[in-house]
Amino acid sequence: MRFLVPFEATRPKTRLNPVLDAAERAAFARAMLRDVLAALRAAGHDPTVVATQAVDEGDVPVAVDDRPLSAAVNARLGGTDPVGILVADLGLVTPAAVGSLVDASDEGGVAVAPGRGGGTNGLVVSHPDFRVDFHGVSVRDHLAAARAVGAETWVVDSMRLSTDVDEPADLVEVLLHGEGEAAAWLRDAGFALDIGEGRVGIDRTV
Numbered sequence: 001m002r003f004l005v006p007f008e009a010t011r012p013k014t015r016l017n018p019v020l021d022a023a024e025r026a027a028f029a030r031a032m033l034r035d036v037l038a039a040l041r042a043a044g045h046d047p048t049v050v051a052t053q054a055v056d057e058g059d060v061p062v063a064v065d066d067r068p069l070s071a072a073v074n075a076r077l078g079g080t081d082p083v084g085i086l087v088a089d090l091g092l093v094t095p096a097a098v099g100s101l102v103d104a105s106d107e108g109g110v111a112v113a114p115g116r117g118g119g120t121n122g123l124v125v126s127h128p129d130f131r132v133d134f135h136g137v138s139v140r141d142h143l144a145a146a147r148a149v150g151a152e153t154w155v156v157d158s159m160r161l162s163t164d165v166d167e168p169a170d171l172v173e174v175l176l177h178g179e180g181e182a183a184a185w186l187r188d189a190g191f192a193l194d195i196g197e198g199r200v201g202i203d204r205t206v
């Protein structure tokens with residue numbers, strides 16, 4: 001299946017500002033992007049990166065589109081074939097998790113993988129009239145938009161797909177469960193779990 005992977009390449013992951021400087025945020029965002037692309041490919045799909053500026057990801061096609069996120073994605077929807085959408089900031093993604101999203105969908109419908117805090121991390125769109133509307137409580141908006149065009153909906157129950165890495169606390173999940181470049185990047189940068197009295201946090205030793 002064709003998959004769109006939107007990527008903010010210009011100023012990625014600004015909410016990680018408390019723990020990573022701008023160059024580190026760019027490098028970590030690219031590591032997560034590579035994990036997402038590798039998982040999609042290993043699951044047998046064809047990713048295209050839809051990026052705000054040029055990035056080189058080897059033989060993965062990159063479409064540069066400086067429109068806002070939803071406009072850039074919607075410009076690529078509307079055909080008859082199903083299209084997947086997967087965000088680029090999934091540091092826990094695996095081929096099996098991608099498979100759970102694809103398997104949830106069916107002819108004519110819209111499958112949605114919710115993100116933490118009301119967002120949407122993945123979609124499989126098999127209805128020509130469905131359009132995305134990211135930001136805000138987008139998971140709720142996407143389910144309503146699908147029903148409004150008469151599409152059947154499915155919600156994917158996946159810890160790995162729901163954990164988008166937006167805030168410093170999310171790095172705990174990458175350190176614990178990540179299996180790819182993002183987790184390795186964090187360890188190389190000196191991050192480790194901070195295990196104290198309350199919820200586990202992160203600590204940086206170098």
Ligand SMILES: Nc1nc2c(ncn2[C@@H]2O[C@H](COP(=O)(O)OP(=O)(O)OP(=O)(O)O)[C@@H](O)[C@H]2O)c(=O)[nH]1
Pocket residue numbers: 005006007008009011012013014015016050051052065067068069072086087088089164166
């Ligand atoms: N093509 C495109 N992708 C975007 C845009 N904004 C965000 N994205 C991507 O959409 C997904 C979800 O975005 P966010 O979680 O807000 O990521 P972000 O913009 O890097 O992070 P913050 O600066 O912390 O909001 C990620 O895959 C981003 O790379 C945009 O304007 N254009």
Ligand SMILES: C[C@H](OP(=O)(O)O)C(=O)O
Pocket residue numbers: 069115116117118119120121133134135136137138139164166
């Ligand atoms: C783009 C946005 O991402 P979040 O800010 O929830 O990570 C969303 O999922 O609608």
